[in-house]
Amino acid sequence: MPLEGLKGRKALVTGAASGIGAAIVDRLRREAVEVIATDIHPGYAMTVADLTDADDVEKLSAKVGTPDFLVNVAGGPVAPSREQTQPALPRGSLKLEEVDETQWSRVIAANLTTAFLVCREFAPRMKARKFGRIVNFASIAARRGSDRVGVHYAAAKGGIIGLTKTLALELGPHGITVNAIAPGFIRTPRIAAAGWGNATDAFIQALPLKRAGKPDDIAGVVAMLCSEAGGYVSGATIDVNGGWYFAP
């Protein structure tokens, strides 16, 4: 059975060029959702935008109109730039004293400011329609902390959870749900390229589900939250981590 409530809707997916974002675009399109895909990294049918830049967000909004679903995937442990749109992920762990102020600000901007700017741009239009579904991306780094990705990324993703809860309260009266997904270890092509996939066989075997996650595992939960099944779920952070960590 297809999920109820998706067909014919319009979605904006940010961070859509690869990995989890690309899988979400594919999944929503399979459900007959009209998807506008955006990323700082150019690609086929991709609307290129730097969502840390409010001017770019405004330009994007002129093109998108009013989405029914807003899926804020853009982000990552290394901030991209217009010059380097898909930076390599670090191969080792990042320690506190290795994070300088520039990295701190750029990673907070890439992961948290982007979601803030995009929500601020599109929420008023959703309010006018009395309908909307916003799905933000937190991370297991915000739930259990991280021994790899760096304090800036974990803090930004923790910020996403606070933003999500606050917007759920503020936008709930307008028929808009706001939730976050906190993925665990998802073996995307970029993560595999950084060697994280190979280094962690023992870790994978210690997971209750005994496998790494796939981008499609996350796309299914996004589809669920946008569908009828997500109609009364709001303010939630949903852990999708194969049982790695049980948050509250």
Add this chain to the structure above:
Amino acid sequence: MKVAIVTGAAKPDSIGHEVALRLLKEGMRVVVADLYEEGFAALKQCFCVRCDVSDPSSVEEMIGKAVKHFGRLDVLVNCVGGSWGITRRDLIAAPPLGFRGLTNCSLEEWSTIVAANLDSVFYVCRAAAPHLKKQGGAIVNVASIAARKGIPPGSEGSSGPYAVAKAGVMGLTRQLALELGEFGVRVNCVAPGVIASGRLKRVLQITKQDHGPEGSLKAIPMGRVGTVEECAALIVALCTDDTSYMTGVTVDVNGASYAA
């Protein structure tokens, strides 16, 4: 063809009933386990078994009948519960008047309510596990916002023991997720807020019309109670491959009333 058991699915205005109908639409064969036999006639597409889930021998018998009838078991949804017990009378009656917390409930109330809401889930999961482990599958338990917030003194229509038992269901979900993960069995939980089920109607019989058991309905940020359909759709999604990498998770479905 996949086989699902849904407990507490016989009453037509319940979340479990809607879950059973939706699992049928997903192409599953569905077993309904319930004490409310009056509802069986309307569920001819399901295999209905009388079962008292707070009685381990009744549960063993029900699981045995289900597996004998359909030959396998893939999905278990534990919907049975109730904030004032699940005796024959409780199935259709309004809840007792007055606030029942932990400091003023009787020991009998404690035992009955914990048996109905927590022991029951343990019994059914334990009896179903050997069959689920054979080919993998999914369990979905139903907790409550009561486990998150507690029941404020003065509230009617729910109880302190219920809040405690439902918190136990969340812990049980996590423990089973660890034990059953390697067999490809995912175990998750939903924690509904105020849902427009028959239970809510019976609670509202004794409270002011805008008061649910956990407080004013007007305080719900989404400005409405949830529907049985929304809640059932979520439970069904937790039974399918859409949630293939989720286990041990409690999903709150409460209209932004409480963000865990």
